Amino acid sequence: MEFDPEAYFAPDRLEKRERLEEEGIDPYPHEFDRTVSIGEYVDQFSEQDEIDSDDTYRLAGRITGNIRDLGSITFLDISDERGSVQLFCNEDAMDNYDILDTVDRGDFVGVTGTPMRTQNGELSINVSEMEMLSKALKHPPGYEGLNEEQTLRNRAVAMWDDSLRSNLEYRFEMLRVIREYLASQDFTEVQTPVLQNIYGGTSARPFSTEANAKDSEMYLRIAKELYHKRLVVGGFERIFEIGKDFRNEDIDTTHNPEFTMMELYQAYADYEDIMSLTEDLVVAILDELNDGEYAIEYHNPVRTDDGHIVRDEEGTIETEVVELDFSPPWPRLSVEEALVEYADINPSELSDEELRERALEAGGEFPGGFSRGLAIMELFEALVEHKLTGPVFIVDHPVETTPLSKDHRDKEGRIERFELFVAGAEVGNAYTELNDPIQQGEHFAEQMKRREEGDEEAHQMDEDFVEALGYGMPPTGGLGIGIDRLAMILTDSQSIKDVLPFPMVASE
Structure with a gap:
């Protein structure tokens, strides 16, 4: 050739x-x-x-x-x-x-x-x-610039444009500030495997590959959580990692299959402590990069009642200006409170069958079997998430939503978990981490039953992790923040592609 x-x-x-x-x-x-x-x-x-x-x-x-x-x-x-x-x-x-x-x-x-x-x-x-x-x-390119397709495919030239370049500069500076802030709080930056024998830490479909030297299937990580907890078992009390995770799922305005997450774990802390840390971390970014302005304007995409983004005849996203006030403390709502306020649905007033029907009408699915907690979350995700301007902490989720969080100390059937929502997008997720090895093993066994019943995204059994917990992990709070989504919001971008140096595109 x-x-x-x-x-x-x-x-x-x-x-x-x-x-x-x-x-x-x-x-x-x-x-x-x-x-x-x-x-x-x-x-x-x-x-x-x-x-x-x-x-x-x-x-x-x-x-x-x-x-x-x-x-x-x-x-x-x-x-x-x-x-x-x-x-x-x-x-x-x-x-x-x-x-x-x-x-x-x-x-x-x-x-x-x-x-x-x-x-x-x-x-x-x-x-x-x-x-x-x-x-x-x-x-x-001519002075009219690149069209949308060219902007995605010819990224090296698209970066000449001031809007994309300024977004990327903000993103890179944001990473610097996060590292400096966490270092000031005595966190140690760590690295954990990207290729894993058992993928875990959340519910998602993985990318699979093969390790020729081991003649075995492996997976690109969907989260860093279980390896971070092993580090806490090993004696590292405050750790964080900024790195790529991979989920073989959607590509849209808030999703890219390859994305950047910051995860941290703090021993002797719970989700209340992590909420305060999350507020302080974002404030540190705004202090450094936004001259201490905590209230910012954001052109929020207009959505239909069922959450779909509205576009004009040319395909441009329609927006409305909202003010996002990051001055702490941020509001907190339970999942049920949010359903009452934003969807006029009170789960406590509905029977199991009524709750199931309402969830199915909203587009929910129950591949591993019905439960009240999962139905509540299906309704929340379909009817509430996109309405949350925020920043707001959604707290105390049903126990069925994750096998990795401790049960709530005061609310039966709930866990000590929060999600941070800003401009209709989940930006952060945190737990008071489950450190009881027997309960963890039981949760994994329940998840395996769900997998057998058709829930492909249910968590796998990770016996090595359960055994690691058996050596003792102190009370711990953990947090994951989506770097791409946070950068998207703080730069007033309406698509995650506008803050990624190289977003995923289909091959020509």
Whole structure:
């Protein structure tokens, strides 16, 4: 097989590359020694109306915008990660003015020159020499930009757009703040296996693979929880991990099969302590990245009564502006209280059969068999979740919702669990963690019965984890926060794709 460049790249740019090589110029040199970034250069001179400096600077960046050729003078702009500046290229002052015949928008160039302002006052650099650093062989998108499909598939170029780039910058900075905050609270960052023999920690369909060396099926993790609890058994009292989880499920505005979760576990704490920690963590992000503004505006997608997002004729999501006030403390509602307030349904007034019928009417399913607790949650998920502007903690779920949480100390049939909802999306999930090995084993056995009855997402029996609990785990509170969803909300994005560097797309 031979590679044909003309099948991939623009002929006019290939011709310019060839011209550079014929002139002995490497279109892709190994390095360029910058003296400062463009942002630092702009910061140094932006306040100086009159620039009186003969100092030489070496700047590098991508050519952005039009190249304005006025004959013996050419203007163009270059940008790097920190800023943009205009290049003033004068044929009489440049040693290699002819190189401008080979440059295009999108090329990376390095320049040597002195600071100046043009007649209209624009900060520039008076170029004495230009070097080609990387010849771009494809034409960049037009000024109308990429369409939605191109934005998803051509991510490297889509990041040139300020809106996507600013979202990603916020996301990456948010990760830094989370790490710094948790370190300040004496949490240790850990790493746990991505490939697992038994997937667990939540209810979800996994991605499966095969370990050739072991000749056995393995799974990409759906959660980190059970390995974190093993670390707590091992004596690590405050731990967290930020990493990828994988669930072979939906792709929509709030789901991507590969996603980023932050999970933490704190010994000698319960879900009340973790609620306070969650508030403090989000406040720390807003203090650092939103200048301490806790009330933010969010363009919340408009939804139908059954929770479907409304789009206009062109497919654009319709939105309404809501204010999200993250000033702590955040409201708390039990699942039943939320059903009464948002759906006018009081489960305590319904018989089993009435509850079952209402859940089925709302689209609920009971693949592993009916129970009141699961019916309550089916109604909550169908009729309430999308109405929760928040931030709000939904607390004290039915015991059937997870096999990994301790029973509520005061409410029979309930567990010490909360979910954090913001703008209709679940952002966080937490328990007072179950540390009774016998009860844990019994819960897993019940889940296996549900699997036998057709519930594919019921938890598997993890005997190794049960045995680990047998060595003793202290009282512990645990938390998982969806990094993608939190970034989506804090950047006023309506789709999770807008905060993922590389969202999953179907192959062409």
